[in-house]
Amino acid sequence: MAEDVINILLIEDEDPHAELIERAFEGQGSRTQIHRVKSLTEARAQILMREPSLIIADWRLPDGESMELLPDQHDPLATPIILMTSYGNERIAVEALKSGALDYVVKSPESMLDMPHLAERAMEQWAARAERARMQKALRESESQFRLLAENASDMISRLAINGKMLYVSPACKTILGYTPEELTGTISLDLIHEKDRSFVKNLFKGTRYDATHTVTYEAQHKDGHYVWLESSARAVLDPKTDSIIEIQTASRDITERKKAEKALQEAHTHLQEAYDRTIEGWVRALDLRDRETEGHTQRVTELTIKVAKKLGFSAEELVHIRRGALLHDMGKMAIPDEILQKPGPLNELEWEKMRQHPQHAYDMLSPITYLHPALVIPFCHHERWDASGYPRGLRGEEIPLVARLFSIVDVWDALRSDRPYRKKMPSKEVVRYLREKSDQLFDPRLVDVFLSHMESPQSS
Numbered sequence: 001m002a003e004d005v006i007n008i009l010l011i012e013d014e015d016p017h018a019e020l021i022e023r024a025f026e027g028q029g030s031r032t033q034i035h036r037v038k039s040l041t042e043a044r045a046q047i048l049m050r051e052p053s054l055i056i057a058d059w060r061l062p063d064g065e066s067m068e069l070l071p072d073q074h075d076p077l078a079t080p081i082i083l084m085t086s087y088g089n090e091r092i093a094v095e096a097l098k099s100g101a102l103d104y105v106v107k108s109p110e111s112m113l114d115m116p117h118l119a120e121r122a123m124e125q126w127a128a129r130a131e132r133a134r135m136q137k138a139l140r141e142s143e144s145q146f147r148l149l150a151e152n153a154s155d156m157i158s159r160l161a162i163n164g165k166m167l168y169v170s171p172a173c174k175t176i177l178g179y180t181p182e183e184l185t186g187t188i189s190l191d192l193i194h195e196k197d198r199s200f201v202k203n204l205f206k207g208t209r210y211d212a213t214h215t216v217t218y219e220a221q222h223k224d225g226h227y228v229w230l231e232s233s234a235r236a237v238l239d240p241k242t243d244s245i246i247e248i249q250t251a252s253r254d255i256t257e258r259k260k261a262e263k264a265l266q267e268a269h270t271h272l273q274e275a276y277d278r279t280i281e282g283w284v285r286a287l288d289l290r291d292r293e294t295e296g297h298t299q300r301v302t303e304l305t306i307k308v309a310k311k312l313g314f315s316a317e318e319l320v321h322i323r324r325g326a327l328l329h330d331m332g333k334m335a336i337p338d339e340i341l342q343k344p345g346p347l348n349e350l351e352w353e354k355m356r357q358h359p360q361h362a363y364d365m366l367s368p369i370t371y372l373h374p375a376l377v378i379p380f381c382h383h384e385r386w387d388a389s390g391y392p393r394g395l396r397g398e399e400i401p402l403v404a405r406l407f408s409i410v411d412v413w414d415a416l417r418s419d420r421p422y423r424k425k426m427p428s429k430e431v432v433r434y435l436r437e438k439s440d441q442l443f444d445p446r447l448v449d450v451f452l453s454h455m456e457s458p459q460s461s
Contacts (some may be wrong), residue, residue: 178223325378
């Protein structure tokens with residue numbers, strides 16, 4: 001192909017020498033084309049017409065020295081040149097190589113016949129030198145673009161040595177930390193980081209993929225002494241040969257206002273949760289005032305349910321909903337008439353039918369309140385029974401939500417151990433016997449075991 005042809009410009013005024021060199025290249029076939037000229041003037045004209053791949057030039061020519069063709073500024077991308085001379089001269093050789101010649105050859109039959117090999121080696125050296133030059137140019141351009149972006153970025157751009165020393169810091173550091181780039185360059189970045197955050201920032205790249213970008217938040221000290229919150233994205237720059245870290249590049253922004261907003265939002269959320277819980281407790285007190293016979297029952301079953309639920313591994317968030325559900329378990333009784341709710345004796349069948357509606361009443365009353373949805377399983381399902389004999393839906397076994405199955409045991413335990421107008425409280429041993437007898441009938445047998453195990457432990461008091 002045309003692009004594979006090596007065009008060699010041979011500048012030689014002595015015919016025997018030129019013929020010897022041309023004969024040496026005849027074995028290269030059509031891949032190499034030689035165009036011979038006899039003077040610098042002809043050479044310059046030929047170069048203007050067609051830039052050669054390689055120049056092989058006699059040092060001394062009729063109209064001057066071929067050293068004049070060498071690049072003035074050591075341009076590595078200039079056409080490669082091999083200089084020849086009829087006699088060795090160390091000064092000329094050194095000057096030629098310093099000026100950019102790729103090789104310096106003393107004319108002899110052997111060296112001229114070996115010219116194809118010398119030319120190939122010179123071309124390889126030139127290609128390697130040109131590639132290095134292109135890489136250095138690309139690096140300079142990349143660094144220039146990096147600095148242009150960094151100097152104008154609102155984020156603080158930094159380059160750090162592996163010991164944390166700041167090699168470069170962009171001007172944004174003045175806005176973010178109060179320091180000028182000159183004040184920070186050469187200092188240790190970790191010294192600015194709050195001591196509580198220093199350890200994890202220091203170990204950011206330990207035990208992880210070096211080629212990953214890590215984003216961390218931490219507090220850093222402003223020049224005037226106060227701390228600001230920074231969010232930094234950090235990436236390691238690796239040595240291509242050893243894959244070891246040679247520096248770390250970071251981009252940091254001030255997120256102090258965002259942190260303040262998050263804290264304010266969290267505090268508002270906490271206050272709202274507290275308001276929710278105070279509201280629920282107010283409803284419970286209202287129910288206790290209406291049904292004095294069961295006063296204190298709700299608080300007792302709530303605390304006991306929470307203790308056992310912790311043993312079962314419920315999360316902190318789940319325990320919040322369990323607590324609310326336990327507090328509200330009898331909320332539906334607000335819809336039961338006083339003559340039934342406060343009746344001193346046993347209820348008849350019609351009265352029981354109305355009393356059994358209180359889980360549905362609780363659901364109807366509380367389901368429009370979104371934040372109570374996760375808590376509704378206890379008010380709605382705590383009278384369901386393992387054998388499907390419960391109400392309001394007659395759920396069976398594990399169809400009943402787990403927390404409702406647990407609460408039903410706790411609810412019966414406390415009810416049987418409390419005085420009621422129509423019966424006296426039962427001794428604890430009899431209540432334990434009752435729960436054992438009704439295990440796998442009214443109650444989940446596994447949860448009965450868990451509950452009784454808790455009640456028998458010293459920490460249950």
